[in-house]
Amino acid sequence: MNPSRYSDSEIDTVYRVIRERRDMRHFRPDPIDSALLERLLQAAHLAPSVGFMQPWRFIRITDRSLRARVHALVDAERRRTALALGERQDEFMRLKVEGILDCGEVLVAALMDGRERHVFGRRTMPDMDLASVACAIQNLWLAARAEGIGMGWVSLFDPQALGQLLRLPPGARPVAVLCLGQVDSFHEKPMLEQEGWASRQSLNEMLFENGWGDEKLQDSGAAG
Template identity: 65%
Template sequence: MNPNAFPTDQIEGVYRAIRERRDMRHFSPAPIESDQLLRFIEAAHAAPSVGLMQPWRFIRITDQHLRRAIHAHVDEERVSTAEALGQRADEFMKLKVEGILECAEVLVVGLMENRERYVFGRRTMPQMDLASAACAIQNFWLAARAEGVGVGWVSLFDPARVRHLCGMPADSVPIAVLCVGHVEAFYSAPKLETERWDRRRQLREVLYENAWETPIEGNAT
């Protein structure tokens, strides 16, 4: 028995949140308690970060005019993305890709300014600040899922436009618009799978041993 392990039911809870987390696009307008939202942000802030730089910054969007402006820009980018997809444009336009106007809360997540001062762990891989912020968003997502609240990560935007809309510093970078809110039900599988846009790959397709594309020994599925 591993003395550092959680009790069995708590272990299963962690894995259940991971398995059942979904990128949600459909929300009900019911409000989220402010202390609940704060718990999700605290979970995000507990994420690991390279060099302990903690590069994440959260902007809660409470101004409805600003929310509509962000939505209008995302919708413009949705059209531009469809045009870039060529033959799949019509298929893409049928997808619901965000719930900015329907969800209870909208958060913009950004990378902080003056990141060049932080070189611990980033000297050869400066993108590790983005990796750290992604860990924070994942923490937020899992905490919300555990409490039955949906989250959708919207990335269809021009960072410069969102930076301007949100009054962010010139060298900061918005990386996500998070839609947060109650949902009638969580999707049984990722929406892009059920809409047949793509499929989740089998573990054996992404797990190698010692060298790229060398299959691992054993029974990886």
């Protein structure tokens, strides 16, 4: 027996929260308890980071007028995205893509400034700082789902415009607008799958062995 292994029920819970995490857009305006928000942010702060650089920074938006200005930037990019989608423009515009004005809390996750001084693990792959921030966001997302709190990741914005609005220092960059709040229910499937925008691909289509495109692994049945 592996002494480091969790109990079956604990393992089931880990897989359950991964399976049931959802990108939420519909929220109730109820506030999030301050102790709960602290727990969620602590979960984010426990994320792994390359070279232990901890490049994440979180900005809590508590000013309602500032929240409205963030929303305006997102809505402007939403319309530009719709135009870029061509024939799917109308379909996209019918989707609810954010809940910034509705949710209990809005956070902006950003990359810190001065990242160039961190070379460990980034000399040939400097974008690992972004990967580290994504890990922090995922931690926050999973913790929120376990607590019964909905979260939505919004990426429809001009980073330079949002950075100026939030007075980010030179070199820092916003990565995500995060909506958190109480929800009536969680979707059984990802919202975009439910709405027919896209469907989840098979793992076998994305799993190779020893080289890109080599299908021996799935042919052998090892991929399940």
